[in-house]
Amino acid sequence: MEPASLEELIGNGAGMTASLIRLAREHVASEDPSLALAIGYSLREHPETRASGNLVLGITHLGLSHAPAAWQDLRQVDDPAMVALASEEWFEAGFKCDPEAAAAMLERVIAEELLGGQKSVQLLKVARLALASGREDLARQITDHCLARPNLPPESASKRWLDILTTWYSDGARRAPQQALPADVRFGVLNYKQPDNSSRNVGDWVQTIASLGHLVRHQPLRFVGEDPDLVEFVEELAASVKTERKLPLSPERTVQLLEVQRDASTLQELPDGTWMLAFGWFMHDTFELGYNFPFNAALRPIFISFHLNRTDMLTDEVVEYLRRYGPIGCRDWHSVIALQAVGVPAFFSGCITTTIDTVFPPGDPAQKTHVGYVDYAGMTAEAGEHVREQSIRDVRTRPIAENLRLARSWVTDYNEKYRKLYTSRLHCYLPATSVGCEVVFEPANRSDIRFGGLIDLDSAGFEAIRQGILDRLAGVFDLILAGSPEEDVYAHWREACAEDVARAERYLADQDYELGPQPDAFPTRLANRKQVALVTVESGEAAQVPVALSMLAAHGPAGLGVLLVGSDARKLDATALSAACGLQVETLTPGDLKLSAYRLADPNWRPSQRELLLAASLNCLPEAERVLVLPTASVIRADLSGLFDLDLGGFPLAAIPDPQRGRQSGAELIRYLGARQGDDWRRGVRFLAASTRGKPVGYRLFDATIMLIDPKRLRELGYAERACRIITGHMIGFRDMLNLLVGAGRAELPARFNVLPYFETPGPDASVVGYRVLKPWDKLFVPFRGEWRAVRKSLAG
Numbered sequence: 031m032e033p034a035s036l037e038e039l040i041g042n043g044a045g046m047t048a049s050l051i052r053l054a055r056e057h058v059a060s061e062d063p064s065l066a067l068a069i070g071y072s073l074r075e076h077p078e079t080r081a082s083g084n085l086v087l088g089i090t091h092l093g094l095s096h097a098p099a100a101w102q103d104l105r106q107v108d109d110p111a112m113v114a115l116a117s118e119e120w121f122e123a124g125f126k127c128d129p130e131a132a133a134a135m136l137e138r139v140i141a142e143e144l145l146g147g148q149k150s151v152q153l154l155k156v157a158r159l160a161l162a163s164g165r166e167d168l169a170r171q172i173t174d175h176c177l178a179r180p181n182l183p184p185e186s187a188s189k190r191w192l193d194i195l196t197t198w199y200s201d202g203a204r205r206a207p208q209q210a211l212p213a214d215v216r217f218g219v220l221n222y223k224q225p226d227n228s229s230r231n232v233g234d235w236v237q238t239i240a241s242l243g244h245l246v247r248h249q250p251l252r253f254v255g256e257d258p259d260l261v262e263f264v265e266e267l268a269a270s271v272k273t274e275r276k277l278p279l280s281p282e283r284t285v286q287l288l289e290v291q292r293d294a295s296t297l298q299e300l301p302d303g304t305w306m307l308a309f310g311w312f313m314h315d316t317f318e319l320g321y322n323f324p325f326n327a328a329l330r331p332i333f334i335s336f337h338l339n340r341t342d343m344l345t346d347e348v349v350e351y352l353r354r355y356g357p358i359g360c361r362d363w364h365s366v367i368a369l370q371a372v373g374v375p376a377f378f379s380g381c382i383t384t385t386i387d388t389v390f391p392p393g394d395p396a397q398k399t400h401v402g403y404v405d406y407a408g409m410t411a412e413a414g415e416h417v418r419e420q421s422i423r424d425v426r427t428r429p430i431a432e433n434l435r436l437a438r439s440w441v442t443d444y445n446e447k448y449r450k451l452y453t454s455r456l457h458c459y460l461p462a463t464s465v466g467c468e469v470v471f472e473p474a475n476r477s478d479i480r481f482g483g484l485i486d487l488d489s490a491g492f493e494a495i496r497q498g499i500l501d502r503l504a505g506v507f508d509l510i511l512a513g514s515p516e517e518d519v520y521a522h523w524r525e526a527c528a529e530d531v532a533r534a535e536r537y538l539a540d541q542d543y544e545l546g547p548q549p550d551a552f553p554t555r556l557a558n559r560k561q562v563a564l565v566t567v568e569s570g571e572a573a574q575v576p577v578a579l580s581m582l583a584a585h586g587p588a589g590l591g592v593l594l595v596g597s598d599a600r601k602l603d604a605t606a607l608s609a610a611c612g613l614q615v616e617t618l619t620p621g622d623l624k625l626s627a628y629r630l631a632d633p634n635w636r637p638s639q640r641e642l643l644l645a646a647s648l649n650c651l652p653e654a655e656r657v658l659v660l661p662t663a664s665v666i667r668a669d670l671s672g673l674f675d676l677d678l679g680g681f682p683l684a685a686i687p688d689p690q691r692g693r694q695s696g697a698e699l700i701r702y703l704g705a706r707q708g709d710d711w712r713r714g715v716r717f718l719a720a721s722t723r724g725k726p727v728g729y730r731l732f733d734a735t736i737m738l739i740d741p742k743r744l745r746e747l748g749y750a751e752r753a754c755r756i757i758t759g760h761m762i763g764f765r766d767m768l769n770l771l772v773g774a775g776r777a778e779l780p781a782r783f784n785v786l787p788y789f790e791t792p793g794p795d796a797s798v799v800g801y802r803v804l805k806p807w808d809k810l811f812v813p814f815r816g817e818w819r820a821v822r823k824s825l826a827g
Contacts, residue, residue, distance in 0.1 A: 053065070053066060054066040054085075073086065081107050085107055085112065088120070094691055097123045101127040104116070107120070113139060117152055117156050133163065137168065150182055151187075156172060158226065159317055161198070194426075198225040211256070214283040215284070215511055216288060216303060216305065219287055220290055220306065220309070220310070221292070221430045232422060234310060235437035238437070239437055253265055253287055254287070255287035257430070259432070272387070272389075272390075277507075283511050288301070290306055292310065292313065295329060296323075298326055300329065302327075307503075308325070311339055312338055335379055335381050337365050341368055349373065356524070362482045363483050368727065370534070378483050381457075385500055386441060387466070390465045393445045393446035398448060399449060402417075405418070416448075451467055451469045453471060456473070502527065541715060541719035543760065545755035545758075546754075546757070549623045552623070556593055558653065562651055562658070563657075563658045564592075564593045565660060565662055568640075571598055574822075577825065581665070582613060582666065583612050593618055594615065594617045594618070618650060620639040640764075641757055649745075649749070649750050655740065656740065658670070658673065660736045663801035663805045670797075676779075678738070682739065682740050683744065685733055686736075690733075695731065696725060696727075696769065696773065700722055703766060706762075724773065725773040729773060732769060733786070736783060738783075749771060782798070792813050806818035
């Protein structure tokens, strides 16, 4: 939907600042924030409108960049009435960057009775942030205010989520202590509720049923617990165990069942020494303010079928915790790679739902006559009642036993009703296969990191995963149910998995990039220049190049050479440009490298000529000792001689951390790119293993808009032989390839030499300003536009 215009917003009777805030929100949501940025920067130029400008810029930068960039703008607004107008964004940035200041401001907003003008859904977000930051008192005041509103619809989503939030207060139902009952063993049953994003995926409870199968196959067991429905359900599971899977136990043992929230166990009060299987998708954060992990200290986890989806949860504390309780049996190869990279012993176990047949005796083949579709795009029109979706909103608030019964009914249908299923869901494919159903598994993305090792399993491969999990956990539960000391259980686990860990290490050590084609030769440019400015010329920018050259001539070091790189560089006369600016100017275009010939084996993707040209350009400067990369859309405001002399400390380049939202973590970039490797999941594993090797998991990505490069040092890292070939082999771009090759091994470029107004508000000391979307020659206002236009005017005169 198109964002409303400012005229429309004001015409609806809203005040100017409120209208500007809504405009900024709508333009960020539409992924076209240019107008909001231009308005924000324009307002910020004038003292009387500066506060409104800071709000607009803060909202916009929060959507484009990260909380610190937005907080730089928003913290300058200290009027509670103004803050209340942008409460969602102000308090999100504040609680992430300066929780004490955010709490103090929220106290003022509440004290001045400024909550009334805000929607309940906006206040809900602020209450969540306050709770997650340890200010339950403020969260309570907000929820009390919202729930007392007479116009709050009782069936609204806001009302439902406000009620859920109150259950996580210190006296709420979710925080009620679970008392220790007389029992030989305590066992945690995994559930999926938390203050933020509780699960609505029936597949999660399918996994929990599969995990319980490993407990109840040991018989006889007596179950107790505070939740009689959960106890009754587990007793029913125990009664349904296949005869051939039963394991005799003597004497009978009493097991207390406790509900453990995977994503919120630290908010629970649990009896000490509670054992649990830790499996599934790890993990949801809480309002983007952190993870409730490691688990509650009362828990003793055995990690099996573990999927690491959020690599940013691997803090030093978490890594030590996983090492303590390892080895970690991983559901997929991406998780093995990520954990081994930080020194956590890990191996590929496959998924625990392959073992769910333990509690589902075979159904009658004659009754299995139906064909079903579960979240399957290619379902037929005749499917009728046999079409299902695995995501169900209502399960978020249902009791655990009710959700377990629902999940069991689904698997019962797979076991007794369906002869064939079509699905895109992992936790339909694996459990249905486990109970003997023929399954066509067609995920939307076969190189999704969740599936590495689980796609295209033949019967032998499936059985190897199932039997491997059964055998490993049987020995562990023997010891747990016998009351063995904790250290004995973990010693057995380490010994049982030692060869699996070693096998995984050997396998991953052999994985490397799949290298594609590259140009046969790289033409030499600026052969006699030691210092080079490599200027990227995007489509439509050829006419603006003289301004960039004039600034380089005015501020660059003596003897500087300039290489203009891009398709539009073919429109430029290098000889004439050299004469006009007094610098040696040369060009490099796709035609110089015949890049149009480079296609991949995957016909659906061709790396853009721009990406390959940028990668190749650094191989065309054999004599250069320093290369400053910058865009045509730049404003140079200070002398650059010192920049070219910057000591890189032996690193191949200097750059700033990438300010773009979602591009902070190197590990997350690797994960993202690994999921774009086409239909061959093994290719994705090769990419993940090669990209992760030798890099710290928490390393920051750098921005490639403006950077200083030592080409010779870069070539020592294998750049000349591998850069273009990684791009063509794995369908990635120039800046991503460079980040993968360099990793954390870079110098810090002084921030004033790469100022990006699109992502953060510039300070007065900006030396080089780079423009991404809004350009200084556009109609919309951008910082330092006047300086750029003054240079253009001088050239025209």
